[in-house]
Amino acid sequence: MRIGIVCPYSWDVPGGVQFHIRDLAGYLIGLGHEVSVLAPADDETPLPPYVVSAGRAVPVPYNGSVARLNFGFLSAARVRRWLHDGRFDVIHIHEPASPSLGLLSCWAARGPIVATFHTSNPRSRAMIAAYPILQPALEKISARIAVSEYARRTLVEHLGGDAVVIPNGVDVDFFARAEPRPEWSTPPDGAADGGTIGFMGRIDESRKGLQVLIKALPQIIEARPGTRLLVAGRGDAQEALEPLPEHLRDRVEFLGMVSDEDKARLLRSVDLYVAPNLGGESFGIILVEAMSAGAPVLASDLDAFAQVLGQGAAGELFPVGDSEALAAAAIRILGDASRRADLRARAAAHVRRFDWSVVAADILGVYETVASGTAAVSPDDRLRRARGFRL
Template sequence: MQEGGRTPAPGLRIGLVCPYALDVPGGVQNQVLGLAAFLRRAGHDVHVLAPGGLPDDAYGLEADRFTSAGAAMGVRYNGSVAPVAFGPLAAARTRRWVAAHAVDLLHVHEPLAPSASLLALGASRGPVVATFHTATPRSRALRLAGSALSGAVDRIDAGIAVSPTAREVVVGHLGRDAVVVPNGLDVTAYEPSDARLPADGRTDGPPRLLFLGRSGERRKGLDVLLAALPALRRTHPDLEVLVAGPGPRDLPPGCRSLGLVDEAEKRALLRTADVYVAPHTARESFGIVVLEAMASGVPVVASDLAPFAELLGGAHDPAGRLFRRGDPEALAAAVSAALLEGRGPRTRRARALAHRYDWSVVGPEVLAVYDDVLGRPALVAPVGEEVS
């Protein structure tokens, strides 16, 4: 529709590449699927390449818009075991996908991970945007990769970092800049509502703490939380601790391991917890689960990592409680204070802050990067305005 002499820019054909298997839960995977859903709502033709298969909860992505780069295998990367695909078969599948789709723009995530993103970057001959999620400021491996893969890095037309912490890694290791565009979230899917409580309708009972993450990774900080329990049980003897996420782990009495949970189960757990605890100790570039907890209206207790403090509105007056990372006594004190305070002005402020990260805000920021690369007029209007 043309009005006032202006015509909306036509939709783009966009290729999104995730280095990690989409059918294995993870923050990068959720970002790729969430971005694909936003871009399609905005009228763009989106195709996704990733290892593994398409999960049941794929944010509405149809099977014919997904291509597998091959079976995923676990490789240690950025302090965890990443489900990636590499080697001759993955390279051949990636080359065929790039050639067959002839996209206007390729958007790869974690381009230096040994997987589909790096392979797609090497096969691409058109405009490329890359999103960097990693926060490893002293990574010798990343410095070496940046040097060895300088040719691949040079193919990137624009870089996105999900936080200032991630941007520092890009600048320090790759010698190039990146614009900070945070991760996105469908905030409305997490907003608390009595009508959306799980079937147990939990409104009382013993205080419930929730930990979400890979329990076997030390940097996720479950050991810090468990070390704080004796002090917490002195004041809250009936305290219940729920641990959700992959990884076998022996837990003390009063703690329950839920194993891997899907997105719907995660949202239900967040809505019915009394406190969400993020005791992570290192290498967190953003903190998507902290953001999900904020949107859910649950009181948040988090370690004082810079990305967590930023999400909560700053270390001076956070919309949650920050404690010194790795300190069980400080964690126990913060949880006790959060349990005493409960839901109120602090959690309402956290929910308000979460709206800054809704896809309706973050999505247009990603599209603005595409505009700059392609030299196009704005593809969508600023939030609150209509495209004419």
């Protein structure tokens, strides 16, 4: 099958949607399918052979974060050329409701179109206001996928229609096989009064909740003096440490951006992974990665996180934004080796439903359904003649 995938966000800035698309494309190529990904990218960005650049992206505030998107006349022309050259059996557009390549592709294409909705934002006035503009494009979609029940709910409430829920995928064995790094692991002589906590995310993006974890750290260290925190992600480390008493700041180590291999090794090394996010999450891929690596998980009780963790069966939850509850739960888990072992065992069984062998099979089933008996994807010349393809 010839498959075209549209990535809305800049390929050179790491993010959950980009990782999802990258891993899906790689898995499909491994199965023998021909895959091309259209994505924004800076000119100097090295790209895999299956990625086609749609040009440089610009930062746009979106869903409580800053997304790097690509939109405009030049981008529209590149979309049409990619569609013309690709002769795809199906195209898979991610985030078609955002002002991005996804929306341009909906406007420009005709034929079998699958769309995945990642965003969970139940009070989006902008999405409601934009519905009259989005409706003609969204009506061309043959099948809709939502990565979680909460992303599906956002779609239903704001744009109408419905979607099948297929979660984000993870290469479970990749994380399970990773080797811990000794410098990131708790030494045997420190296990009795400490432990290593892990956090991954953009340091200066408040919704990722690092400030909640930093606020909880003095209480955790008071109860378990050997505790330390490893933080992976981009952002201003000094600013993140300001709320922490100066004598405790050496308990936090900032690793910066890490490779996929080091991400897996970090998650294999820690005694507890904490996800203190405050909102705006539709899934929680890092929770799946942590469970795959065998890290006990403690997460804020966002609806999406609770769903990923089986409502607390595969990881523990604490009230969103409550640093005292976070500290109490972390102290209890770090001090109870049997509880950590139980969480690992539960997570190992639970996480298999998110492996690419399951997720990609479900997505391929959607592709085959919409492509069966229909013409291949092509540029929609009718739209171009009728509207002059104005943006």
